[in-house]
Amino acid sequence: MGARSCCWPLGEPGEAGFRFCGADALAPKPYCAEHAAIAYVKARDRREDAA
Numbered sequence: 113m114g115a116r117s118c119c120w121p122l123g124e125p126g127e128a129g130f131r132f133c134g135a136d137a138l139a140p141k142p143y144c145a146e147h148a149a150i151a152y153v154k155a156r157d158r159r160e161d162a163a
C-alpha cells in the first residue's frame with residue numbers, strides 16, 4: 113500500500129454519488145492506467161485539432 117490513488121472524478125461534482133476513481137495511480141500521474149490513458153488521448157486530440 114502507500115500508492116497514490118486515482119483522482120479521476122466519477123459523476124458530477126456536487127451530486128450524490130460523485131466520487132473519485134480511487135484505483136492505484138501510476139506515478140507521476142495522478143490517475144490509474146485506465147484514466148491516464150483517457151487523459152492522454154484527450155490532450156493529444158486537442159493538439160491534433162489545433163494543428
Ligand SMILES: [Zn+2]
Nearest residue numbers: 118133144147
Ligand atoms: Zn482511475
